[in-house]
Amino acid sequence: MATVFVTGGSGFVGSRLITRLIKEGHSVRALARSDAAAGKVKDLGALPVRGDLADVAGLRAAVAGSELAFHSAARTAGPGTREQFWADNVDGTANLVRAARAAGVRRLVHVSTEAVVMNGRPLVNVDESAPLRPDSRAPYVASKAAAEQIVIDANGSLETVVVRPRFIWGAGDTSLLPVLVDMVNSGRFAWVGGGRHLTDTAHVDNVVEGLMLAAERGRPGQTYFVTDGEPVAFRDILTELLATQGVSAPTKSLPYGVARTVAAVGETLWRGLRLKGAPPLDYLSMWVTSLECTIDITKARTELGYQPIKTQKEGLAELR
Template sequence: MADTTKKQRIFMTGASGYVGSVITEFAIADGYEVHGLSRSEANDEKLRKLGAVPVRGDLSSLDVLRREAAAADVVIHLADPFNFDLSNGYDPVLKAQAAVADAFADSLQGSGKVLLTTGGALMAASDPNGGETDETTPAPNEEIIPRTRVEKYDLSLAEKGIRVAAIRLAPFVYGRGGSGIRLFMQMAAKNGHVLTVDEGKAHTTAVHVDDAARLYLLAAKKAPVGGTRYNATEPGGVTHRQLAEAIAEVVGVPVKSLTLDEATAQLGLFFARFLSADNRSSSAKARNELGWEIKETAGILEDIKAGSYPAVAQAIKSGH
């Protein structure tokens, strides 16, 4: 008689990271067995504490990726080669990501298993009339980081009998005192001000890390045949100015506005564009097709001012 008690297995890159660790936590609570790629003893220990199985290797360990993908029911790819190191251009990143995708495809092709990849809602151009965008919105004319080329390649793997879904995370993933908000707090404390671009008038979207993790797991269960995309974004949105003022309030520094040219000179093109990008991405597709719900309803401004971040700000100010 077949063993019907066998747990489904998830293999994940980036499992010990900010979003990945929450997915791991929720997946194990949901009855999955999670195997996470790990580059260090410290990450091994973090994964074990979460209840996951560490798998030693990195994104260049293609044989490891093939082996683990073959044994998994779901593959979730969160890690990014080179991170923000674009000193040699983006072509090496594209090549590395394609090699990872091909390694997964070698093991998953024809299986109907799920492969979830990760991108960002900023891969859609802003609406010139200030309206919402969705997963069908074209990419900006000038992409600083051409992530859409990675996503297009990933989604093409659906032609090999893999259920591929690309999760587009909001520009600001927040909660649990981590991620970019923590980074901006550290920068504010160091520089003595919070920077915003063009008075911070552009809108942006956010998503709580717990809600983002829930979306990955819903997509793992319900991703349709063929390749598709889902925005992981909260409805509504906030302005960059509102975010800057909230961070300034808890860190105890003023807000300083720069022009785009000034910000580019001081911060580099990527961060200058990030802080001036207008994004109002709709998550209606994820809500309608997957039944995704926003459960962390307080919102990013409340979390910064009275949720998980005041303690972070206090620790930063006290030098910890």
């Protein structure tokens, strides 16, 4: 069994990953930025190491002695300036890569996202050959794409592998479902163009399965999409997720053209005036809620032996 280092261990994916690693007998050290984060990873059975992705020297000390590292920490989609996204997702990733290489880590597995190939167009049966979009209008997308490129370029003396899940969901979610419920309850949610477009999803247990397989079998320098295996109608899956929380899905819908204009104006105003928080509708939210995103996971199935281990029915039952 290996000594494993994890960033983002107190988060949704990171905590599930730590649980899986501990269950399989690995010794886990997890970076923790706060007392609360340290307490959570300790409760999971990992050794919390206080530190920050901005501190290369501290990272090197934290990761020392680890054979394998998983990078799950990131500033996720939501409020934040382009500079903040870049500092956390790009500079932070570069710092971890440098620290891992200096500490002699054998392999780094990076948690990316399907969003790295988004820039306002539908993604239909997309695979790993799609180009990264560090030029995206959405700061989260641009920063995650640039971070992924850093990880791929670092492959050499340090083996690097990237896993890209799409629309992570499941019990223990602290971001997507709670935010969705709050938006519906406050009357701030509307379908864009009816919400009937197809989307792939990735239950958190399937994401962790993909990460574990990438650590064991992934080809160095390669990227792998992982999903639940079958696309569903965006409106249907969100309606099901809301129902698990006793919330009825709204019926109101916003035309796509109107939503696009609202997002463009909002993004321009918030960025130009440096307003706090997020605009009423940002580019990424508009793309996710209005454009098809279906993914071909043949590469993960073929090279990693990946198969989803949790069905949508099972995941929804857990949420209920």
